[in-house]
Amino acid sequence: MNPTRRQILGSLCAPALLAGFTKRPGLAFAGFSQDGSAYQRYLGIWSRYLSGASVEDAEATSLLEHPESFRERREAFPEASAFGVFTSCTPHRDVFYDCLDFSLRWLTAPDNPDPALPPLYNRGQLYSWQWSFWGRAALELYEATGETRFLTLLVGAAHNVMAARDDRHGIVDENQKRVVKSWGSVISFGGPQMRGTDVTATGLITLPILQLANRLAARGELDEEVAGLAQQCAPSFDEYEMFYVDLPTFDAGCYRYAFIPQAIDPTNHINAFGAGLVELYAFTKEQRHLERARKLLNFYRGSMVVDRDGAISTPYEQDPEFKKHPKSEWFWKMTVSAELPLALARQGLLVKEEEMIGIARTYADVVMAEPGGINAMTRRSDKARMIDFTKPLDSETPEYRSYVPMVAASLFFVDRERRIGDKLLRYMLHYPQWFTNGLFSGGGVAMLARAYSLRRGFRL
Numbered sequence: 001m002n003p004t005r006r007q008i009l010g011s012l013c014a015p016a017l018l019a020g021f022t023k024r025p026g027l028a029f030a031g032f033s034q035d036g037s038a039y040q041r042y043l044g045i046w047s048r049y050l051s052g053a054s055v056e057d058a059e060a061t062s063l064l065e066h067p068e069s070f071r072e073r074r075e076a077f078p079e080a081s082a083f084g085v086f087t088s089c090t091p092h093r094d095v096f097y098d099c100l101d102f103s104l105r106w107l108t109a110p111d112n113p114d115p116a117l118p119p120l121y122n123r124g125q126l127y128s129w130q131w132s133f134w135g136r137a138a139l140e141l142y143e144a145t146g147e148t149r150f151l152t153l154l155v156g157a158a159h160n161v162m163a164a165r166d167d168r169h170g171i172v173d174e175n176q177k178r179v180v181k182s183w184g185s186v187i188s189f190g191g192p193q194m195r196g197t198d199v200t201a202t203g204l205i206t207l208p209i210l211q212l213a214n215r216l217a218a219r220g221e222l223d224e225e226v227a228g229l230a231q232q233c234a235p236s237f238d239e240y241e242m243f244y245v246d247l248p249t250f251d252a253g254c255y256r257y258a259f260i261p262q263a264i265d266p267t268n269h270i271n272a273f274g275a276g277l278v279e280l281y282a283f284t285k286e287q288r289h290l291e292r293a294r295k296l297l298n299f300y301r302g303s304m305v306v307d308r309d310g311a312i313s314t315p316y317e318q319d320p321e322f323k324k325h326p327k328s329e330w331f332w333k334m335t336v337s338a339e340l341p342l343a344l345a346r347q348g349l350l351v352k353e354e355e356m357i358g359i360a361r362t363y364a365d366v367v368m369a370e371p372g373g374i375n376a377m378t379r380r381s382d383k384a385r386m387i388d389f390t391k392p393l394d395s396e397t398p399e400y401r402s403y404v405p406m407v408a409a410s411l412f413f414v415d416r417e418r419r420i421g422d423k424l425l426r427y428m429l430h431y432p433q434w435f436t437n438g439l440f441s442g443g444g445v446a447m448l449a450r451a452y453s454l455r456r457g458f459r460l
Contacts, residue, residue: 133444135208405442
């Protein structure tokens with residue numbers, strides 16, 4: 001007899017939780033107001049510091065999770081401004097909550113009338129690069145604080161995201177000429193616009209839901225509602241078999257780019273999908289998902305360049321024969337490429353410790369090599385593309401300025417290289433203007449890293 005889903009869940013969940021199961025509603029936008037929120041007050045203080053206006057220490061510390069850190073850092077780093085000290089300190093949990101409460105409602109609520117947003121069924125790119133990180137930040141904050149309000153936000157947004165999937169609306173992927181169980185967007189590559197889905201969206205969008213299910217299960221808190229959301233993610237990963245390329249010579253595999261099928265998908269796109277496969281394997285225990293993730297890891301390994309001190313970099317794109325030797329990817333692309341080894345390391349699977357250390361060294365010794373700025377490139381042998389913190393903000397375009405906070409993702413590797421934390425702290429202390437809104441900017445990656453810091457007790 002095949003076990004039912006409820007029997008499977010019974011082996012994972014506390015019986016009391018199942019017995020008291022009630023579905024949380026999706027998030028709504030109607031009636032929501034940011035007026036007087038801790039997040040708005042935090043942004044106001046950060047902006048006043050940036051403008052050179054005076055801020056009372058008591059006003060600043062009231063919005064910090066560890067007010068004593070403000071006083072301690074002013075003493076330890078007398079050369080740093082109060083602006084730098086404030087930026088370097090972990091915001092109060094209420095600041096995080098109010099930011100997520102607005103952001104997740106604004107992005108996912110079906111009743112949000114904002115004309116700047118595309119229709120729900122065309123938000124695949126937005127969900128990929130914002131929801132994916134905001135959702136995981138809510139999970140980190142739930143585990144850090146134990147406060148169920150973060151869990152409620154995450155699950156409510158997850159319901160909205162799942163309800164926006166293409167197949168729920170019968171929306172056709174114009175590229176594949178069929179309805180795909182993923183999240184589409186209208187994309188242009190310098191030619192006609194096309195609406196479609198891809199592996200990147202599937203991997204990144206499902207990560208918060210799958211991680212939530214796996215981490216709640218590890219805590220004995222998984223309930224039927226969350227397990228049901230995770231189970232709904234599973235079919236999305238079978239939708240891209242037509243783009244998979246098996247490479248038996250290298251015991252590896254990769255994906256062709258859905259929008260440009262003659263090209264191999266960029267490394268970070270493939271690894272985002274691979275990270276989702278790892279979490280899906282952890283949830284379902286279906287070996288085929290781990291096997292596919294293993295093949296993708298081997299493709300990633302085949303692309304690696306190891307520097308003399310063990311620092312590891314990969315190119316933005318690689319050919320399936322590994323004959324090309326393109327330049328390294330930008331550090332903000334590496335942030336997503338690292339999703340696969342990070343997912344494997346969390347599960348204790350496949351990835352080697354020296355590989356994790358190698359990525360950590362790339363952050364510490366290539367990207368963050370200079371005390372006065374960061375290198376956008378990730379390989380020492382490539383010509384550096386510096387973002388110079390000693391220059392005015394307008395020395396860089398708004399696009400490049402927006403990437404700077406993403407260097408906070410280096411914190412995911414701080415256990416392998418302790419200097420990462422020290423370097424990031426000094427950047428924020430001495431050049432706070434480059435870390436817009438105190439790491440609440442940067443596509444969501446920076447906020448996830450800061451939430452991770454709160455859970456781990458790094459106080460950054």
